[in-house]
Amino acid sequence: MAGRTTLLQGTLDLLILKALAAGELHGLGVSRRIEQITGGTFSVQPGSLFPALHRLDEAGWLESDWRPSENNRRAKYYSLTKSGRKQLAAEAAQWNVVALAMGRALEA
Amino acid sequence: MSFKSRGVSLWRNLVHRDRVERDLDDELRSTFDLLVEENVRAGMTDEVARRKAALQLGAVEPLKERVRDARSGASIEALAQDVRYALRLLRRSPGFTAVALLTLALGIGANSAIFNVVDAVLLRPLPFPDADRVVHVAWDGGGHLQSLSAVKFQYWHDHARSFEAMATWRHLPARVDAGTNVSPVPALGVSRDFLRVLGYTPVLGRGFVAAEHVPGGPMVAVISHPMWRTRFGSAADVVGRTIRLNDEPVAIVGVLPESFAFPYENEPVEVIVPLGLTVDPNDVAENWPTVARLRGGVTREQAHTEAGSLTESFRAAYPNQVSAQDRGMILATFSELYVVDSVRRALWILMGAVTLVLLIACANVANLFLARAARRRGEMALRTALGATRGRIVRLVLTESVLVGLAAGALALLLGRWVAGVLVALTPTEVPRMAAVGIDWRVTLFTFVASLATSVLFGGAAAWPAARAHVAEVLRESPRGSSGRSRIRQGLLVAQSGLSMVLLVGAGLLLATLIGLTRVDTGFDPEGLVAARLPSKPAGYETSQDLWAFEQRVMQQLEGSPVIALVAGASSLPLERGINTPMTIGGRPDLWGTVEWRAVTPAYFQTLGIALAEGRPFENTDGAGRPPVAIVNEAFARSYFAGENPIGQRIEVGRVKGDWIDPSRVGPGVEIVGIVADIREVSLRTEPRRTMYVPQAQAPTLLSNVRGTMPVFIARERFPGGDVDRALMNAIRAVDPGLPRPQLFPLDDLVARSLARERFGATLLSVLAALALALTAFGIYGVLAYTIQQRRREIGIRMALGASGPQVARLVMVQGIAPVLVGVILGVLSSIAASKLVAGFLWGVTPTDPATLATMAAVLLGVALAASWIPAREAAGVDPVNALNCG
Numbered sequence: 001m002a003g004r005t006t007l008l009q010g011t012l013d014l015l016i017l018k019a020l021a022a023g024e025l026h027g028l029g030v031s032r033r034i035e036q037i038t039g040g041t042f043s044v045q046p047g048s049l050f051p052a053l054h055r056l057d058e059a060g061w062l063e064s065d066w067r068p069s070e071n072n073r074r075a076k077y078y079s080l081t082k083s084g085r086k087q088l089a090a091e092a093a094q095w096n097v098v099a100l101a102m103g104r105a106l107e108a
Numbered sequence: 109m110s111f112k113s114r115g116v117s118l119w120r121n122l123v124h125r126d127r128v129e130r131d132l133d134d135e136l137r138s139t140f141d142l143l144v145e146e147n148v149r150a151g152m153t154d155e156v157a158r159r160k161a162a163l164q165l166g167a168v169e170p171l172k173e174r175v176r177d178a179r180s181g182a183s184i185e186a187l188a189q190d191v192r193y194a195l196r197l198l199r200r201s202p203g204f205t206a207v208a209l210l211t212l213a214l215g216i217g218a219n220s221a222i223f224n225v226v227d228a229v230l231l232r233p234l235p236f237p238d239a240d241r242v243v244h245v246a247w248d249g250g251g252h253l254q255s256l257s258a259v260k261f262q263y264w265h266d267h268a269r270s271f272e273a274m275a276t277w278r279h280l281p282a283r284v285d286a287g288t289n290v291s292p293v294p295a296l297g298v299s300r301d302f303l304r305v306l307g308y309t310p311v312l313g314r315g316f317v318a319a320e321h322v323p324g325g326p327m328v329a330v331i332s333h334p335m336w337r338t339r340f341g342s343a344a345d346v347v348g349r350t351i352r353l354n355d356e357p358v359a360i361v362g363v364l365p366e367s368f369a370f371p372y373e374n375e376p377v378e379v380i381v382p383l384g385l386t387v388d389p390n391d392v393a394e395n396w397p398t399v400a401r402l403r404g405g406v407t408r409e410q411a412h413t414e415a416g417s418l419t420e421s422f423r424a425a426y427p428n429q430v431s432a433q434d435r436g437m438i439l440a441t442f443s444e445l446y447v448v449d450s451v452r453r454a455l456w457i458l459m460g461a462v463t464l465v466l467l468i469a470c471a472n473v474a475n476l477f478l479a480r481a482a483r484r485r486g487e488m489a490l491r492t493a494l495g496a497t498r499g500r501i502v503r504l505v506l507t508e509s510v511l512v513g514l515a516a517g518a519l520a521l522l523l524g525r526w527v528a529g530v531l532v533a534l535t536p537t538e539v540p541r542m543a544a545v546g547i548d549w550r551v552t553l554f555t556f557v558a559s560l561a562t563s564v565l566f567g568g569a570a571a572w573p574a575a576r577a578h579v580a581e582v583l584r585e586s587p588r589g590s591s592g593r594s595r596i597r598q599g600l601l602v603a604q605s606g607l608s609m610v611l612l613v614g615a616g617l618l619l620a621t622l623i624g625l626t627r628v629d630t631g632f633d634p635e636g637l638v639a640a641r642l643p644s645k646p647a648g649y650e651t652s653q654d655l656w657a658f659e660q661r662v663m664q665q666l667e668g669s670p671v672i673a674l675v676a677g678a679s680s681l682p683l684e685r686g687i688n689t690p691m692t693i694g695g696r697p698d699l700w701g702t703v704e705w706r707a708v709t710p711a712y713f714q715t716l717g718i719a720l721a722e723g724r725p726f727e728n729t730d731g732a733g734r735p736p737v738a739i740v741n742e743a744f745a746r747s748y749f750a751g752e753n754p755i756g757q758r759i760e761v762g763r764v765k766g767d768w769i770d771p772s773r774v775g776p777g778v779e780i781v782g783i784v785a786d787i788r789e790v791s792l793r794t795e796p797r798r799t800m801y802v803p804q805a806q807a808p809t810l811l812s813n814v815r816g817t818m819p820v821f822i823a824r825e826r827f828p829g830g831d832v833d834r835a836l837m838n839a840i841r842a843v844d845p846g847l848p849r850p851q852l853f854p855l856d857d858l859v860a861r862s863l864a865r866e867r868f869g870a871t872l873l874s875v876l877a878a879l880a881l882a883l884t885a886f887g888i889y890g891v892l893a894y895t896i897q898q899r900r901r902e903i904g905i906r907m908a909l910g911a912s913g914p915q916v917a918r919l920v921m922v923q924g925i926a927p928v929l930v931g932v933i934l935g936v937l938s939s940i941a942a943s944k945l946v947a948g949f950l951w952g953v954t955p956t957d958p959a960t961l962a963t964m965a966a967v968l969l970g971v972a973l974a975a976s977w978i979p980a981r982e983a984a985g986v987d988p989v990n991a992l993n994c995g
Contacts, residue, residue, distance in 0.1 A: 026142070058179065074138060
């Protein structure tokens with residue numbers, strides 16, 4: 001695993017929400033998608049992913065459903081709820097504010 | 109974060125746990141399958157694919173654990189789990205649980221009981237409706253608070269605008285005849301608006317009307333709710349019925365509500381009757397306690413200010429009612445007026461003492477839990493290895509201790525209630541509001557908080573070392589790392605011994621005081637003496653001559669009585685406050701002071717058995733119109749006539765240095781004709797004061813009437829067992845049947861009653877000290893027994909290396925005695941430091957009395973020795989072969 005960068009809980013939540021923005025995925029799929037959209041920087045282990053998924057599910061931002069997967073086995077699929085989408089937008093905006101400020105600070 | 113979503117999840121997680129677990133299982137299994145598929149597609153064989161998938165998924169159990177922890181309700185679930193587990197553990201060791209429960213229940217229960225009393229007497233607000241509008245009106249007589257005189261009461265009643273109503277009352281000893289039984293009942297004579305001030309309305313009938321508050325008005329009464337229930341069976345037609353009160357028919361006009369409470373008397377009031385207040389400007393007797401209800405919208409401060417400003421106009425209107433050092437009318441609190449300072453201090457000291465006992469009990473239970481925790485070290489280490497955090501382990505131990513603590517608290521509440529009941533029965537009557545002692549929310553809350561606090565205290569003490577257990581070290585075969593724990597245990601023993609020492613010293617000092625007081629020579633012989641005291645003074649006995657005539661007639665009635673040998677009258681009894689007056693020795697203006705003054709009949713000294721040292725006793729010829737005489741006691745003679753003969757000298761009563769207090773008192777004074785032995789006229793604790801006695805026939809009315817009481821009679825029985833009571837009562841009856849029934853009691857009771865406070869305090873503190881001693885002894889035994897069990901191997905080795913039984917026993921005993929010794933020293937130092945607190949209660953012994961300190965130290969060390977004896981013997985009996993094999 002190239003350079004294990006530690007992920008804060010809040011950051012992981014944001015990534016999961018973003019990963020599901022395009023459509024529903026099962027647990028493993030979420031992990032693969034995060035790897036994809038971060039260009040391989042973050043590879044989330046099941047040990048961190050599943051607790052986070054369940055937490056977001058209970059918070060009401062995701063909903064889950066058992067569906068047949070691509071190979072016709074049953075898998076638990078997660079998708080964004082309406083409040084989940086709102087939460088994603090809010091957290092993304094917040095992240096941008098922080099990133100801008102950090103960038104400015106580090107350039108100074 | 110949606111609450112609804114959380115709520116739903118919480119419900120689901122707690123109630124449908126199985127379904128949730130199965131769901132997670134399925135999800136993880138499906139993820140595993142997907143991974144295998146992925147790997148196979150990437151070209152691996154089935155077996156390699158499965159192995160890789162397993163690695164990718166990671167350890168399943170910890171994963172599930174983490175998901176569970178992330179769920180809502182995880183902590184609740186964990187708590188429930190801990191509680192269930194703790195209950196199971198506690199049930200499995202019933203001996204441990206019982207001992208811990210009992211020890212704590214005793215400690216918390218004692219605290220609950222004392223707090224109950226402290227709460228009832230000092231903390232609870234008054235029981236009246238809207239009690240914060242009720243104020244106490246008192247007269248500040250230059251530093252001390254007094255009740256009002258009738259004149260003052262009337263004046264403020266008429267002029268004070270900040271009060272909606274004012275009321276006063278007087279205790280009336282009453283006898284009620286309602287049909288077949290005659291019994292004494294606590295009764296009150298009350299002024300107008302009494303019920304209005306307190307805020308009660310009768311549930312049946314009415315209160316009193318103005319016409320009934322006139323002296324000589326119609327005889328009516330309002331009865332209490334309990335009396336209505338028990339004597340009249342809650343009959344609806346009780347209004348209008350008559351009862352016989354003190355042999356007079358009295359019509360019932362109302363029934364008080366059940367909530368009626370009168371905290372100014374210790375017995376619940378059963379009957380109230382209207383009082384007609386006679387306002388005599390010359391009457392300065394301050395006998396009228398006063399309460400008032402503030403007018404709506406008026407604050408306490410405003411009322412206080414008005415009371416002060418009215419004092420000035422009062423002083424102008426009635427100058428003889430206000431003396432120079434009086435500061436005037438103020439508003440006071442119930443506590444200031446009715447709770448004596450020493451009582452308040454005593455209660456708080458008691459609270460402190462009982463807290464010490466609780467701490468000792470906690471130390472014992474902490475030791476018990478420590479021993480138990482040590483046994484569970486293996487289990488704790490395993491838990492840590494499985495991923496439990498330190499917080500989780502601490503929570504586990506705390507759950508157990510909180511369960512025990514709360515259970516003990518519930519037990520303590522019951523125990524405390526019983527103990528409080530016993531306390532109420534035994535408390536001397538000068539502690540007010542004892543009737544209010546009972547379980548209310550404050551006491552329950554206190555008990556609950558105490559249980560919780562003690563649980564956390566001893567649980568924490570036990571949990572802390574458990575949480576620090578190092579896994580590797582603990583799982584090794586022979587655990588050696590118990591030094592830290594044993595230091596805590598030793599420390600607890602030191603603390604217990606120290607606290608016990610403090611309590612023992614306290615109890616010892618109070619006991620020494622009590623014993624010293626019982627040995628005090630009262631100066632008279634109370635055996636075989638009976639006193640008759642009339643509770644009030646009716647009309648017709650205003651002057652000294654009236655009193656003397658009354659006494660004479662009673663004594664005549666008893667002449668030749670078969671049961672009474674001698675009888676005398678006096679203005680007050682020994683050991684009770686009497687009258688004191690300023691005086692100057694005739695012709696010597698520098699010899700002046702305040703002395704005790706008593707008016708007595710000639711037979712007084714003989715009846716009481718007081719020896720005449722010099723001169724002559726009073727004769728019947730020392731009457732009105734004859735030269736006024738006096739007899740003084742030895743203290744008086746020593747004080748003013750050291751080396752001279754006082755006989756023949758004169759005392760100018762009412763003269764201070766050169767000035768007469770009152771122009772009416774100017775005169776040649778009284779001549780001293782005799783000297784009698786000292787007796788304790790005021791109290792057992794007080795040294796005999798300078799006292800002068802005058803014949804009642806010659807006593808000035810002004811002095812005779814200061815306390816407004818009838819003279820008391822003292823009779824000496826001819827032989828034991830005679831009915832002196834009846835003879836006295838009949839004689840008084842025969843002379844004046846209109847007098848209220850006298851109180852009759854043996855003088856022995858008086859002496860005992862004067863010691864009531866000391867006896868109570870000494871008993872209470874001794875009980876607490878004994879409790880502390882027992883708990884400490886138990887603690888020592890427990891610690892030593894446990895230590896021996898833990899160190900059997902070490903003992904075995906020592907014995908194998910040649911140590912003898914007695915040597916080992918000595919080792920063990922030293923282990924038990926050493927911390928106690930340290931504790932004793934600390935306890936002695938603390939007692940010395942705290943000596944000022946108890947100094948006020950002691951008599952005849954200093955707070956740092958070496959004899960007491962030494963005795964109590966010996967007691968504690970002796971108990972420690974005894975407690976160490978059994979474990980020491982057991983250690984000496986250890987079989988080295990056995991110990992080395994099993995260790």
